[in-house]
Amino acid sequence: MALASGVRFAPRALLRPWALLRGTTLGRTEPAAGGGGDGARRFGSQRVLVEPDAASGVAVMKLRNPPVNALSLELLTELVISLEKLENDKTFRGIILTSDCPRVFCAGLDLTEICGRNPAHCAEYWKAMQELWLRMYLSSLVLVAAINGACPAGGCIIALSCDCRVLADNPKYRIGLNETLLGIIAPFWLKDTYVNTIGHRASEQALQLGSLFPPAEALQVGLVDQVVPEDQVQSTALSEMARWLAVPDHARQLTKNMMRKATADRLLRQRDADTQNFVSFVCRDSIQKSLQAYLEKLRQRKG
Ligand SMILES: CC/C=C\C/C=C\C/C=C\C=C\CC(=O)SCCNC(=O)CCNC(=O)[C@H](O)C(C)(C)COP(=O)(O)OP(=O)(O)OC[C@H]1O[C@@H](n2cnc3c(N)ncnc32)[C@H](O)[C@@H]1OP(=O)(O)O
Numbered sequence: 353m354a355l356a357s358g359v360r361f362a363p364r365a366l367l368r369p370w371a372l373l374r375g376t377t378l379g380r381t382e383p384a385a386g387g388g389g390d391g392a393r394r395f396g397s398q399r400v401l402v403e404p405d406a407a408s409g410v411a412v413m414k415l416r417n418p419p420v421n422a423l424s425l426e427l428l429t430e431l432v433i434s435l436e437k438l439e440n441d442k443t444f445r446g447i448i449l450t451s452d453c454p455r456v457f458c459a460g461l462d463l464t465e466i467c468g469r470n471p472a473h474c475a476e477y478w479k480a481m482q483e484l485w486l487r488m489y490l491s492s493l494v495l496v497a498a499i500n501g502a503c504p505a506g507g508c509i510i511a512l513s514c515d516c517r518v519l520a521d522n523p524k525y526r527i528g529l530n531e532t533l534l535g536i537i538a539p540f541w542l543k544d545t546y547v548n549t550i551g552h553r554a555s556e557q558a559l560q561l562g563s564l565f566p567p568a569e570a571l572q573v574g575l576v577d578q579v580v581p582e583d584q585v586q587s588t589a590l591s592e593m594a595r596w597l598a599v600p601d602h603a604r605q606l607t608k609n610m611m612r613k614a615t616a617d618r619l620l621r622q623r624d625a626d627t628q629n630f631v632s633f634v635c636r637d638s639i640q641k642s643l644q645a646y647l648e649k650l651r652q653r654k655g
Pocket residue numbers: 419420422455456458459460461462463464502504505506507530531534536537538539629630633634647650651652653654
């Protein structure tokens with residue numbers, strides 16, 4: 353991921369992402385509804401829809417992994433590939449990340465990827481999660497999250513990896529890291545991302561309590577930058593994007609790197625150990641039982 357200055361951001365580490373695309377349609381390009389020229393062509397994959405606007409240099413990337421955009425291995429992989437594709441295309445300077453699923457931005461880790469799975473699968477899954485975070489956190493593009501739904505746990509981390517967050521004003525759209533309520537522990541790099549955004553004391557409290565903040569509180573604590581009526585999320589995200597794109601790319605990119613590199617490097621230095629920790633933790637019988645019980649609760653809640 354070379355910057356204009358030649359500085360490199362995230363190393364290409366995962367990576368066999370193409371191999372992970374089981375039966376997806378990534379790379380297909382089709383005209384957007386009502387669209388005409390190049391700027392209106394959209395591309396993407398089964399789970400990530402990309403609507404590029406070449407004229408503005410901004411692409412809207414929509415998560416569409418119904419019902420709740422849980423971060424399955426396929427979704428993680430498709431996100432990395434779509435991000436890479438836009439980063440390698442000099443036309444684009446910014447991405448607005450949003451959800452195509454009603455009422456949910458992203459439900460976080462797909463718990464079915466770590467419940468009742470073998471250690472090798474859990475390791476592969478966790479590496480994909482690390483990879484997406486590294487790519488997003490250090491992206492040379494401006495990333496604006498247009499949060500149009502609930503945003504717990506891994507969903508919150510996706511949003512926090514962006515440069516700016518706009519949240520729809522709906523009390524059901526809560527955001528935060530609720531891991532402790534599932535009986536699991538946010539790894540250090542999720543914690544670091546939280547601390548970098550809302551500070552140490554607020555993180556200490558919110559992480560231990562597993563707080564999910566409704567919009568007004570999320571704004572107050574600094575988890576999001578704007579809370580706006582639901583029908584203004586996209587337009588506000590575009591206005592925010594314009595503000596960020598008004599800054600010369602090289603200066604903004606180098607500043608972003610300066611602010612975020614140490615946090616990313618910490619994971620890069622201990623990526624394997626972090627994977628091993630994750631696998632040995634989630635594969636414990638007691639953790640499997642609590643994850644299973646949590647999933648069961650979610651499923652029953654429905655009826
Ligand atoms: C020593 C330490 C070392 C290492 C660290 C160890 C561990 C670290 C780990 C982890 C980090 C984890 C981060 C995470 O992301 S954990 C996931 C947390 N996510 C949640 O808690 C969200 C759960 N979901 C919800 O709260 C709701 O679904 C909702 C608010 C997002 C949406 O509500 P709805 O009412 O619209 O939808 P539902 O009816 O609840 O759900 C529909 C459907 O989807 C299933 N589902 C929901 N969330 C998940 C999920 N995260 N994974 C898989 N499946 C999910 C739900 O069961 C329903 O399924 P059915 O249709 O009933 O089959």
